[in-house]
Amino acid sequence: MILNEIIENILSASNIILVTHISPDGDAIGCTIAMYKALKLLKKDVKIFIDDDIPDVYKFLPNSDKIERPYDKNADIIVVIDCADKDRIGNAQELLKKDIISVNIDHHISNTLYADINYVDTNAASAAEIIYQIIKLLGINFDSDISTCLYTAIVTDTGGFMYNSTTAFTHEVAADLINNGAPVSYISDKIFHNITYNKIKLIGRALDSLKLYKNGKIACLEITKKDLDETNSKVSDIENIVNYGRDINGVEVAILLVEKDDEIKVSLRSKEKVDVNKIAQIFGGGGHIRASGCSLKNSLEEAKIQILNKIKDIINEG
Amino acid sequence: MILNEIIENILSASNIILVTHISPDGDAIGCTIAMYKALKLLKKDVKIFIDDDIPDVYKFLPNSDKIERPYDKNADIIVVIDCADKDRIGNAQELLKKDIISVNIDHHISNTLYADINYVDTNAASAAEIIYQIIKLLGINFDSDISTCLYTAIVTDTGGFMYNSTTAFTHEVAADLINNGAPVSYISDKIFHNITYNKIKLIGRALDSLKLYKNGKIACLEITKKDLDETNSKVSDIENIVNYGRDINGVEVAILLVEKDDEIKVSLRSKEKVDVNKIAQIFGGGGHIRASGCSLKNSLEEAKIQILNKIKDIINEG
Incomplete structure (x- = not known):
């Protein structure tokens, strides 16, 4: 009608x-x-x-x-x-x-x-x-x-x-x-099948930084300002890189931390259980249950510890 | 019938x-x-x-x-x-x-x-x-x-x-x-969406090695024995990594060189023009027009120079 x-x-x-x-x-x-x-x-x-x-x-x-x-x-x-x-x-x-x-x-x-x-x-x-x-x-x-x-x-x-x-x-x-x-x-x-050379080099840097936590349930990737500068990358090149973490078998939550001039941009993805929208909201961000983001005014290392601890707590509760 | x-x-x-x-x-x-x-x-x-x-x-x-x-x-x-x-x-x-x-x-x-x-x-x-x-x-x-x-x-x-x-x-x-x-x-x-951690780390190593040649028409990736050992990878983890090179915009031929105990395993991919089956055949290998492979009894660096020179010649002719 x-x-x-x-x-x-x-x-x-x-x-x-x-x-x-x-x-x-x-x-x-x-x-x-x-x-x-x-x-x-x-x-x-x-x-x-x-x-x-x-x-x-x-x-x-x-x-x-x-x-x-x-x-x-x-x-x-x-x-x-x-x-x-x-x-x-x-x-x-x-x-x-x-x-x-x-x-x-x-x-x-x-x-x-x-x-x-x-x-x-x-x-x-x-x-x-x-x-x-x-x-x-x-x-x-x-x-x-x-x-x-x-x-x-x-x-x-x-x-x-x-x-x-x-x-x-x-x-x-x-x-x-x-x-x-x-x-x-x-x-x-x-x-x-039409990726830029810069993006491929940036993916390489991010994968080098990959670490697993909590018996392989959490994957964490980092992109520093140096990585962005040296690979001559744009912020739009960061899109989807967090998925490399999520797609690892056994991983439930993937984190990508990107070091910008005055803040750390955090992308979160989950597979089946964890509501990453809730985690992002704790830090003033938001999004969807399986994909969300937030920004922290810390150093990369401090931001990583804060986010990791929060996710570990939630996995322990679940 | x-x-x-x-x-x-x-x-x-x-x-x-x-x-x-x-x-x-x-x-x-x-x-x-x-x-x-x-x-x-x-x-x-x-x-x-x-x-x-x-x-x-x-x-x-x-x-x-x-x-x-x-x-x-x-x-x-x-x-x-x-x-x-x-x-x-x-x-x-x-x-x-x-x-x-x-x-x-x-x-x-x-x-x-x-x-x-x-x-x-x-x-x-x-x-x-x-x-x-x-x-x-x-x-x-x-x-x-x-x-x-x-x-x-x-x-x-x-x-x-x-x-x-x-x-x-x-x-x-x-x-x-x-x-x-x-x-x-x-x-x-x-x-x-079910990749092993080891494969992700190996991809990172391979992407770090990525170099372009011939005005960006050739992409070359390398995996050394050290990369395989340190990422605890299997030969089956190598599959498809050469595609990262092929999928870069402007690239026509991608090469992946893998250092094995007694030889260098070479994977070749092309996008539209170059017959990589012919190139592999020159070195005693074979396959298809867009995907082929061969092995060379050289050091990684020597194998790379030989393969690169052959592809450069063919691109010059074409």
């Missing part, structure tokens, strides 16, 4: 704005560009506004060059994709106050239903699974551009079809996208 | 032996155990013979404890799965000489058609896609055991649905296996 209402509103609109969240990921970018191409095929006047930089890794996607920073523009309808909260769309949220019909298409359980028409499917592993259905309902034949963007969205938001959220429908959509021209190994190469 | 002949032979047999190749991987193990369970549901007398150790990582698979080393046994039919050549089944090939109907089910283009009945589908991304069809044709309802084994086979043989071999059918099979009880994130955790 709601999907039909969305379809009717899109079909009757002439000018359409597409937006997604800041710090855009593969799902956010893939969905908005796929939708852009679909609406272009319907001869609509379409704009994509994202209030942030587009990571280089997604610039191979067809029509990624059509993404603009938001500016004040009138339209008949604004479609917000993959945004749990309107604050997440940055300055583009100004458009929601205007006399423009707003549509909210998302898969996050925390969605605040901020638009005129809200469609939130929390069973979808990615927003792309919903956009796939919408483009089908719009009566558009999938081309290679649309298929490439949506396959990229799915493969990134499911960690390569590995996360718990992956369903039979996820694979059914992937199958259809391949039939319509999504190039599997090309996309994998661009997304997963 | 051939599939029907296989089905008829299996259905009319009472005693069935299943075998697969030595150095068994996820596809080999997953397929034979899935087939074992299917034939057990048909009340057949089934044995699985694999002439090698089963990697620990696959021991979570249901019925993996039913795998035996081969011994002389009579049966009505022997089904060889995922073996391009009969030498690859080790001592179990003795059974092919007996008065037993042999069936060869595979997806490798190099298959030598060594059995009485041969079914080789080179379009299949994994042998599991063929076994899936055979179990369907046998009229068996997929249970969680069968689905778990075949999903594991597919996810490992396609590198997590990333290799070029992945087709729409691959995803369609994956979807059906999830509908029949394959637990996606449990399998991913067991296969991809």
Whole structure:
């Protein structure tokens, strides 16, 4: 019912704005560009506004060059994709106050239903699974551009079809996208096999620092300012390095400590039992049960002892 | 036609032996155990013979404890799965000489058609896609055991649905296996997020040694005897470490040199252009166009210079 209402509103609109969240990921970018191409095929006047930089890794996607920073523009309808909260769309949220019909298409359980028409499917592993259905309902034949963007969205938001959220429908959509021209190994190469030399050297430094505690239940990795400087690394290169600790057999909690100018940035991951969100909150941070973070105004060594002791206590209690 | 002949032979047999190749991987193990369970549901007398150790990582698979080393046994039919050549089944090939109907089910283009009945589908991304069809044709309802084994086979043989071999059918099979009880994130955790501490430390050593040559087109990694000893690593821990070099952006050829007692083991990978099989053959080794290996009776430093010079020449010519 709601999907039909969305379809009717899109079909009757002439000018359409597409937006997604800041710090855009593969799902956010893939969905908005796929939708852009679909609406272009319907001869609509379409704009994509994202209030942030587009990571280089997604610039191979067809029509990624059509993404603009938001500016004040009138339209008949604004479609917000993959945004749990309107604050997440940055300055583009100004458009929601205007006399423009707003549509909210998302898969996050925390969605605040901020638009005129809200469609939130929390069973979808990615927003792309919903956009796939919408483009089908719009009566558009999938081309290679649309298929490439949506396959990229799915493969990134499911960690390569590995996360718990992956369903039979996820694979059914992937199958259809391949039939319509999504190039599997090309996309994998661009997304997963395209690491910088600096990041590889930084991973090496972090792995050298790896130590296990508490009979192998805790893994701790460190990245010092010297490591960052000598490997010429950016903060964005740190992403996911903590997973090397979590992925060790027997480890329940992994810690990554990163020495910044005036504080220690701490990333926490857990496998099955420990709520690392609670641990991060003790130190003024937060996140999710299995992935969280906080910052400490200590030396690296002091921060490590504080975090380690807290985790040891929690494992002892559990 | 051939599939029907296989089905008829299996259905009319009472005693069935299943075998697969030595150095068994996820596809080999997953397929034979899935087939074992299917034939057990048909009340057949089934044995699985694999002439090698089963990697620990696959021991979570249901019925993996039913795998035996081969011994002389009579049966009505022997089904060889995922073996391009009969030498690859080790001592179990003795059974092919007996008065037993042999069936060869595979997806490798190099298959030598060594059995009485041969079914080789080179379009299949994994042998599991063929076994899936055979179990369907046998009229068996997929249970969680069968689905778990075949999903594991597919996810490992396609590198997590990333290799070029992945087709729409691959995803369609994956979807059906999830509908029949394959637990996606449990399998991913067991296969991809279950690394030993020793292997992580060895990866760190290898990444520290990483150097780029030829304007970043060649990546070279080294593992010394000291690295192996000090990280308490096994040779099997070396697997895939060369991929860290290949996955760097701009790199065309990656080299991993491993210092063994009396020789240097060399692994070679390429991205798009260089035929590393040809390079390995120059040094008495071989493999595939994008993945090959050889051994040199030099010091690590001498071996490195020889291999590097040969690759530089080939890149200059290309």
